[in-house]
Amino acid sequence: MNVEKKRKIEGIIALSLSGLAAAGGLFWLVYILADVLIHGIGALRLSLFINDPAPAGSDGGGLRNAFVGQLLITLVATLIGVPIGVLGGTFLAEYARGKKIARLISILSDIMVSVPSIVVGAFVYAILVRPLHHFSGWAGALALAIIMIPVVLRTTEDMLSLVPWTVREAAFALGAPYYKVIIQVVYRGAATGILTGVLLSLARVAGETAPLLFTSFNNNFFSSNMNGPIASLTVTIFQYAMGPYKTWHAQAWAASLVITLFVLALTILGRLALKWRYKR
Amino acid sequence: MPVFSKKISWDLFFSFITAAASLTIIIFIGGILIVLVSESSLAIGKFGFLKFLTSTAWNPVTSEFGAATSIYGTFLTTIIALIIAIPIAIGIAIFVTEIAPNFLKGPIGGAIELLAAIPSIIYGMWGLFTLAPIMSKYIEPALQNTLGKLPVLEILFKGTPLGIDIFTASIILSIMIIPFTASISRDAFNLTPNVVKESAYAIGATKWEVVKNVVLPYSKLGVFGGAALSLGRALGETMAVAFVLGNNHKIATSLFDAASTITVTLANEFAEADSDIYLSSLYYLALVLFVLSFAILAIAKFFLLKAEKRYSR
Numbered sequence: 001m002n003v004e005k006k007r008k009i010e011g012i013i014a015l016s017l018s019g020l021a022a023a024g025g026l027f028w029l030v031y032i033l034a035d036v037l038i039h040g041i042g043a044l045r046l047s048l049f050i051n052d053p054a055p056a057g058s059d060g061g062g063l064r065n066a067f068v069g070q071l072l073i074t075l076v077a078t079l080i081g082v083p084i085g086v087l088g089g090t091f092l093a094e095y096a097r098g099k100k101i102a103r104l105i106s107i108l109s110d111i112m113v114s115v116p117s118i119v120v121g122a123f124v125y126a127i128l129v130r131p132l133h134h135f136s137g138w139a140g141a142l143a144l145a146i147i148m149i150p151v152v153l154r155t156t157e158d159m160l161s162l163v164p165w166t167v168r169e170a171a172f173a174l175g176a177p178y179y180k181v182i183i184q185v186v187y188r189g190a191a192t193g194i195l196t197g198v199l200l201s202l203a204r205v206a207g208e209t210a211p212l213l214f215t216s217f218n219n220n221f222f223s224s225n226m227n228g229p230i231a232s233l234t235v236t237i238f239q240y241a242m243g244p245y246k247t248w249h250a251q252a253w254a255a256s257l258v259i260t261l262f263v264l265a266l267t268i269l270g271r272l273a274l275k276w277r278y279k280r
Numbered sequence: 281m282p283v284f285s286k287k288i289s290w291d292l293f294f295s296f297i298t299a300a301a302s303l304t305i306i307i308f309i310g311g312i313l314i315v316l317v318s319e320s321s322l323a324i325g326k327f328g329f330l331k332f333l334t335s336t337a338w339n340p341v342t343s344e345f346g347a348a349t350s351i352y353g354t355f356l357t358t359i360i361a362l363i364i365a366i367p368i369a370i371g372i373a374i375f376v377t378e379i380a381p382n383f384l385k386g387p388i389g390g391a392i393e394l395l396a397a398i399p400s401i402i403y404g405m406w407g408l409f410t411l412a413p414i415m416s417k418y419i420e421p422a423l424q425n426t427l428g429k430l431p432v433l434e435i436l437f438k439g440t441p442l443g444i445d446i447f448t449a450s451i452i453l454s455i456m457i458i459p460f461t462a463s464i465s466r467d468a469f470n471l472t473p474n475v476v477k478e479s480a481y482a483i484g485a486t487k488w489e490v491v492k493n494v495v496l497p498y499s500k501l502g503v504f505g506g507a508a509l510s511l512g513r514a515l516g517e518t519m520a521v522a523f524v525l526g527n528n529h530k531i532a533t534s535l536f537d538a539a540s541t542i543t544v545t546l547a548n549e550f551a552e553a554d555s556d557i558y559l560s561s562l563y564y565l566a567l568v569l570f571v572l573s574f575a576i577l578a579i580a581k582f583f584l585l586k587a588e589k590r591y592s593r
Contacts, residue, residue: 007486007489010486010488011487011488011489012488014491015374015378015379015487015488017371018371018374018375018379019371019375020371021367021368021369021370021371021372021375022371022372022375022376022380022388025368025369025371025372025392025459025462026372026388026391026392028455028458029391029455029458029459032395032398032402032406032455033395033398035406036402036405036406083301084304085301087297087298087300087301087302088298088302088305090298090301091295091298091299091301091302092302094298095295095299096299096302102302105302105303105305105306107581107585108305108306109305111574111577111578111581112308114509114512114513114516114573114577115516115570115573115574115577116515116516116518116543116569116573117518118516118518118543118546118547118566118569119566119569119570120312121550122316122319122546122563122566123312123316125550126563127311127315146308149304149308153301153305177290178291178294178295179290179291179293179294179295182294203397204397207399207400207401207402208399209400209518210518210519210543210547213547213551214551217551234399234519237405238401238404238519238522238523241404241405241408241409241523242408253405256401256402256405259399259402260398263397263398264394264397264398267394268394271390271393
């Protein structure tokens with residue numbers, strides 16, 4: 001009886017501790033979101049999107065330059081990263097399926113996904129910024145693309161592997177060459193999954209700061225010239241938050257809110273699409 | 281016949297393009313390694329290997345550079361973060377897989393995964409403006425007044441609690457990696473076959489005993505891999521710590537001292553490095569970080585693959 005009671009009490013204590021851990025963990029995480037929401041909404045107004053920064057320390061102004069810069073950098077990064085990632089994933093799942101090289105690249109890109117992004121920034125600085133003697137939007141976009149490629153590649157590989165082999169055989173039987181089977185049959189079957197990979201990689205890249213610090217750098221004026229330093233939301237947040245002015249802090253919060261909402265929306269959209277497609 | 285051969289060449293062409301695209305991964309990893317080594321060759325030549333890793337000097341004026349302070353800060357913050365995060369993450373995973381009612385499992389798991397998507401700069405903002413003041417006002421003085429009075433522990437809690445220190449940075453790091461570790465642990469727990477759990481219940485084990493004696497041993501490879509993966513991530517985390525660590529190059533003994541990590545040093549000093557040896561030393565730091573995190577991530581991947589192989593049988 002005594003032993004049984006002890007076991008029961010031990011169980012109750014351990015399980016309530018894990019419940020507490022869950023509650024505690026969720027509390028901190030929700031606290032962060034709520035905090036960003038509360039601070040950000042107060043500073044979120046239309047002028048943030050349509051005005052360029054006011055002189056440091058004075059009221060007003062907005063972050064139009066950073067929004068435009070962020071869009072440009074992310075767009076170019078997507079244009080480089082998505083095709084390479086999708087094609088690379090296609091090679092792993094189709095032409096090299098089951099081969100050692102596919103396994104190796106697959107594992108390497110899993111590691112690459114978690115490699116410190118600031119190192120990628122340092123790499124791009126050495127190959128694109130220093131030889132040309134100036135920071136540039138192109139360099140920032142390349143850094144983000146390097147981070148995107150392994151994410152897109154791995155999801156594409158997984159999603160193409162989910163398409164049943166018999167579907168390909170059916171197309172082969174009609175006399176279609178492999179590349180046509182891939183483009184017209186396999187890609188169609190995996191379209192939602194690939195799109196999810198693209199959305200998730202966008203979400204990953206949109207919040208990246210470290211690789212932009214010394215590639216696209218920052219620019220306090222409006223610029224859409226990808227050949228020179230260009231502002232981005234995340235680097236602007238870093239600069240403004242570390243700065244001494246209250247108005248800067250408020251705008252950094254507003255920008256944080258915009259980025260958080262954007263990233264969360266992309267992530268949810270991606271997951272919903274996957275759920276809807278594969279009914280998991 | 282010509283039509284046929286044309287088709288084959290298109291196929292070759294497409295397979296060639298896709299192969300080239302997938303090889304970019306190897307090119308980038310190799311390229312990063314080569315560039316980091318060649319850029320840091322100046323510093324490697326001047327400071328050597330062991331001397332650089334063990335020297336605590338970091339002085340741009342006299343051009344004396346050593347990695348010890350940055351490596352120390354990196355490991356200290358990461359290890360404290362892991363010590364806080366892993367028990368909580370495992371608790372969350374146990375809660376989600378074993379305790380929570382079915383209708384809560386999906387939403388809680390989803391929420392945790394969602395929170396892993398929040399960019400690190402947001403954690404940094406929150407840490408600087410919300411957590412740091414709370415730490416310096418309430419938590420750190422309270423710790424000083426309790427644990428800080430103990431004879432040996434006092435050394436950990438010395439100094440003015442400013443909130444911009446190792447302790448705050450570690451806590452932010454731990455909050456960042458909790459969702460990550462939790463979702464991998466949850467997946468590992470879910471791989472435990474129900475039959476094994478049911479047989480434990482059948483011989484009268486309580487729920488906790490099933491978790492402790494069946495689920496945890498069964499999934500330890502996966503949990504270990506998840507923890508190693510979080511370690512690799514935490515080592516390279518930049519923005520979340522850059523806000524609250526203070527970039528101070530010294531071997532701090534108190535948790536309430538400002539310090540520096542490899543990533544924070546890079547983020548703060550890279551763009552303003554004015555001499556070749558300074559920049560080269562920063563590249564040397566980046567090389568150390570890259571090799572370290574690559575090795576740890578590879579080990580993590582090894583364990584996760586091993587776990588996967590074992591359970592899929």
